[in-house]
Amino acid sequence: MTASHSGHIVIIGAGAAGLMAARELGRAGKRVTILEARDRCGGRIYPLPAAEFGYPAEGGAEFVHGEAPVTRTLLREAGLSLSPLHGRRWSVKDGALSQSDSPPSHAGQLYQALAELEADLPIAEFLERHFAGHQYGELRRAITRMVEGYDAADPARASTFALRDEWMDRGPGTQGRIVGGYGALIDFLAAECRRLGALIHLSAVVNAIEESGGRAIAYCDGGGMHEGDAVILTVPLPVLAEIALPPAAREKAAACAQIGFGNVVKILLRFATKWWAEAGGRDLVDLSFLLSSATVPTWWTQHPAMDPVLTGWFAGPKTDTVAHFAEEELVGIGLASLAETFGMTLDELKTGLVAARAINWGNDPFARGAYSYATPKTREAQSVLGTPDGGCVYFSGEALYRGRDMGTVEAALASGLERARTILATGP
Ligand SMILES: Cc1cc2nc3c(=O)[nH]c(=O)nc-3n(C[C@H](O)[C@H](O)[C@H](O)COP(=O)(O)OP(=O)(O)OC[C@H]3O[C@@H](n4cnc5c(N)ncnc54)[C@H](O)[C@@H]3O)c2cc1C
Numbered sequence: 380m381t382a383s384h385s386g387h388i389v390i391i392g393a394g395a396a397g398l399m400a401a402r403e404l405g406r407a408g409k410r411v412t413i414l415e416a417r418d419r420c421g422g423r424i425y426p427l428p429a430a431e432f433g434y435p436a437e438g439g440a441e442f443v444h445g446e447a448p449v450t451r452t453l454l455r456e457a458g459l460s461l462s463p464l465h466g467r468r469w470s471v472k473d474g475a476l477s478q479s480d481s482p483p484s485h486a487g488q489l490y491q492a493l494a495e496l497e498a499d500l501p502i503a504e505f506l507e508r509h510f511a512g513h514q515y516g517e518l519r520r521a522i523t524r525m526v527e528g529y530d531a532a533d534p535a536r537a538s539t540f541a542l543r544d545e546w547m548d549r550g551p552g553t554q555g556r557i558v559g560g561y562g563a564l565i566d567f568l569a570a571e572c573r574r575l576g577a578l579i580h581l582s583a584v585v586n587a588i589e590e591s592g593g594r595a596i597a598y599c600d601g602g603g604m605h606e607g608d609a610v611i612l613t614v615p616l617p618v619l620a621e622i623a624l625p626p627a628a629r630e631k632a633a634a635c636a637q638i639g640f641g642n643v644v645k646i647l648l649r650f651a652t653k654w655w656a657e658a659g660g661r662d663l664v665d666l667s668f669l670l671s672s673a674t675v676p677t678w679w680t681q682h683p684a685m686d687p688v689l690t691g692w693f694a695g696p697k698t699d700t701v702a703h704f705a706e707e708e709l710v711g712i713g714l715a716s717l718a719e720t721f722g723m724t725l726d727e728l729k730t731g732l733v734a735a736r737a738i739n740w741g742n743d744p745f746a747r748g749a750y751s752y753a754t755p756k757t758r759e760a761q762s763v764l765g766t767p768d769g770g771c772v773y774f775s776g777e778a779l780y781r782g783r784d785m786g787t788v789e790a791a792l793a794s795g796l797e798r799a800r801t802i803l804a805t806g807p
Contacts, residue, residue, distance in 0.1 A: 386410055386807060389597050389605050391585045391622075392613035394422025395788050396776045398568040399449075399795030400611055405575030407803050412605055413572070414583040414597060416745045420569045423615070423746055424788065426562030431734045432649045433686050435560040438738045439645070440788050441690075443555050447789040449796060450564075454557065457567035461555035466667030466682040471720050476659050483521040485510070493543045499755040502526055502542055503534040527695030528677055530786070531641025532752040541753035544783050561788065580605075584745075587623035588612070588772055595771040608807030609771040611798055613791075616640050616778050617747035628772035637760035638778050642698040642741040643749035646675060646691035646713035649734040653687045655680070658721050673716035691716065694749070698741060709737030750786035751778035757785075765797075767805050773798055 386409045390397045393415035401411045425438035443450055443461055454461065469476050483489075492509045500508075506519050526534045526542065557564060572579065584600040588610055595610040612619065616635045624632060656664040669678045677692040691713040693701075701709060713735075718728045740749040761781050764774045775798035780790030 387412070387607040388609050388611065388802065388807075389414065389595065389607035390611045390613065391588075391597060392416075392422060392776070393420040393569070393579055393581075394613060394776070395424060395565070395568075395791035396795035396798075397422075397611070397613040398565065398572055399792045400613070400775055400799040401572045401577045401795075402568060402575065403796055403799035404802065405572060405577050407799075409803075411572070411575075411577040412607065413577060413579045414585050414599060414605060415579060415581050416584040418581050420579065420581075421562060421565040423740070423750070424561040424565050425738070426560050427647070427736060431736070432647060432688055434681075434684070435562050436647050436649075436686075436688060436690075436736075437560060438647070438736065439740070440561050441556060443557065444784055444787055444789070445554070447784070447787070449792040450789045453564060453568070453792065457564060459563055459567070460558045462558050462683070463553045463555040464667060466665040466680070468668040468670070469661075469663065469666060470669070471671040471673075474722060476661055476663075483518050485515055485518045489518060489522075490547060493539070493547065496539060496543065499538055499540040501535055501755065502537045502539045505539040506534075524676070527697065528692065529694070530752045531643050531694040531749050532639055533641070533696045536639050536752075536754045538753040538755045538757060540755070541757070541783075541785075564788075585614075585622060588625060588628065590625040590628075590771055593771065607771075609773060609802055611773045611775050611802070613774075613776045613795065615746050615748065615776065616751060618745060619774075625770070625772060627768065627770050631763060631768065632774070634760035634763040635778075637754055637756035639752040639754050639757070640748045640778070641695055641750065641752055642739075644675075644693040644698050644701060644709055644737060644739045644741075646693070646709060646737045647735065648689045648691070648710075648713065648717070648732060650687045650689070651731040651733055653680075653685070654731060655689070655721065658723075669720065671716075671720045673719045675713050675716035678717065678720070689717065698739065701739065702741060704739070706737045706739075709739060710735045713737060752786055765801075767801055771807065773802060 388404050388409050388411050390401050390413045393413050401413055404411050423439040426435035427438050429435050523534050526532050526537050585597050586600055587598040589596045595607055597605045666680050667682050675691040675693045679690050681688050718725050740746050761779050764779055775794045777791040780794045
């Protein structure tokens with residue numbers, strides 16, 4: 380290979396994984412070009428305009444979960460801080476509000492069965508096998524709600540081993556939000572990439588990659604074309620299927636079918652005041668999360684920040700039922716769920732509504748869903764996708780992270796870093 384040919388890497392996607400990989404490669408002296416389909420960086424990190432919600436509200440990722448070593452190191456470098464989550468969780472059952480920290484009945488038996496499990500299987504099958512009896516109905520419902528709601532996963536596919544790790548092996552570190560939002564972290568990373576000489580092309584939708592003579596060429600809608608010694612694809616899994624790939628990479632990408640990918644509809648409602656602080660005659664001033672059985676079952680506040688914003692979360696296979704709904708209809712479903720949860724009328728609730736957004740990530744053409752989850756065959760698939768094969772097409776992104784918290788920003792950052800290091804160790 381000639382010197383002029385070595386060391387130009389084309390990265391598809393300027394989300395957390397793409398920017399992290401670009402910075403690492405730029406630091407090592409590689410020439411980097413990033414092609415990003417949207418007119419902004421960040422991908423599934425999506426700050427909404429501060430003018431709309433009073434602060435850069437998060438349309439996508441919002442929380443830093445657990446240990447998150449790569450995220451925390453980056454935050455320190457960027458001079459950003461984390462605000463830990465505080466406040467109390469409440470739930471609504473049969474119209475009554477109560478504080479909800481008690482585990483479901485039979486939780487002890489559940490943990491024992493999980494600890495003794497020797498071969499992985501989907502969680503729905505695990506529940507059928509071990510907790511089919513009538514007496515376990517509440518436990519089955521609680522687990523299913525958790526898997527669909529938190530992991531955005533289909534219980535018929537979600538790995539019991541991965542869920543066991545998530546539930547029983549929480550590492551140290553508190554949950555928190557980045558002061559200034561995830562957007563501040565993306566701004567820092569993008570500035571770092573540019574400082575190191577990376578070119579970031581926005582509104583560049585890649586539709587095909589070709590390999591020729593040991594070089595990779597990325598083709599964009601509208602005729603743009605970028606050639607490099609290697610290409611790193613960081614697009615979300617469902618989008619990968621829409622990009623034409625060279626035969627060997629396409630064969631490899633088939634492994635993606637073994638990785639789950641769930642959807643989320645996130646609904647943000649800004650009110651004139653924190654009216655819920657005294658709802659139902661209760662002291663809810665420090666309300667953090669509120670769970671109910673309404674269509675949009677999970678809501679949270681910005682506590683300890685004072686912003687009068689409630690965020691609704693509707694996730695998992697059930698979001699298929701609203702696939703064709705317009706944003707206004709989704710906001711309507713959110714308001715109806717909230718009215719039901721607090722025992723109010725819609726009119727009462729709408730008084731004082733200042734701004735509303737509903738984002739169905741399944742309808743976003745550059746995401747086609749929210750984030751990945753593990754199935755029993757995911758680890759194998761990740762290892763196929765992550766192993767260099769001598770070609771010049773590499774894969775990265777949150778779904779390829781082999782640690783515990785796949786589907787997170789931490790996973791994306793760590794995967795970007797790992798892929799950059801693979802290229803530096805073995806690539807062009
Ligand atoms: C509603 C929601 C809430 C979430 N909450 C959290 C949370 O609280 N905490 C957390 O840690 N994680 C959360 N996540 C997950 C987190 O946002 C993602 O795991 C992470 O941001 C993924 O980063 P990535 O770089 O792998 O992918 P992306 O951010 O999707 O980046 C890929 C980039 O590729 C671009 N792209 C797509 N197609 C093309 C194409 N054809 N050509 C060029 N570019 C293309 C996309 O526009 C995108 O910018 C949430 C996600 C969603 C959707």
